[in-house]
Amino acid sequence: MASSQAELSPETRQEQFEQGVAISLHLWLSLTVAVQNSLGGPDSDDKRDWFAGAIVEMFPSIVDLAKFQSQPQNKNKSPPKDPEAEDVEATLLQVMWDEFETNVDDDSEVEVAERIIKARTQCIAGDFEFVEELRRRWLATKGKTVKVEEVDGGDQETDWESEDDDEDDDDDVEMDEAPALVAAPKERPPPEVDDDGFTKVTRKKR
Secondary structure: OOOOOOOOOHHHHHHHHHHHHHHHHHOOHHHHHHHHOOOOOOOHHHHHHHHHHHHHOOOOOHHHHHHHHHOHHHOOOOOOOOOOHHHHHHHHHHHHHHHHOOOOOOOHHHHHHHHHHHHHHHHHOOOOHHHHHHHHHHHHHOOEEEEEOOOOOOOOOEEEEEOOOOOOOHHHOOOOOOOOOOOOOOOOOOOOEOOOOOEOOOOOOO
């Protein structure tokens, strides 16, 4: 992988991390089912993009961290900390419940949080291989839908199925296209944040 100055800039690392978050959510089966069944309403797809932006905002910007570390007066100060994995997991569950009326009870949020944190760690180091791996996985699922027996059931049988619909022309999609990520819209405020900058969530008992 090339390692030019532009590719390793804080802006590029932040952009890659944001893509890692967005792709991680697109690969989350529970969220995919919720979006495809419009459990978040007619704008479920847009809510998923907002969801990615809300998760990104839990983490200090890599650009801001670079500026912090470059200032001499901050030499002996600790930079802003990333949220704990448990906080990310709890936020994933909370948003799924609040925005998609979906109670995730299969612990899949743990894997999603692990992906996000791994992408974060590697992007800070200028290593984008894991994000590329996630992107390849996401591209492999494009044009497929999740078949579910019961959306509201407990243990659901899920299956990825190819859509051989000629009207859905995947040739219009760039192979390096990545999921969209948008900031939280004004009409839907992000989760409440405490004085330390962490999202306040209540982990539901499962």
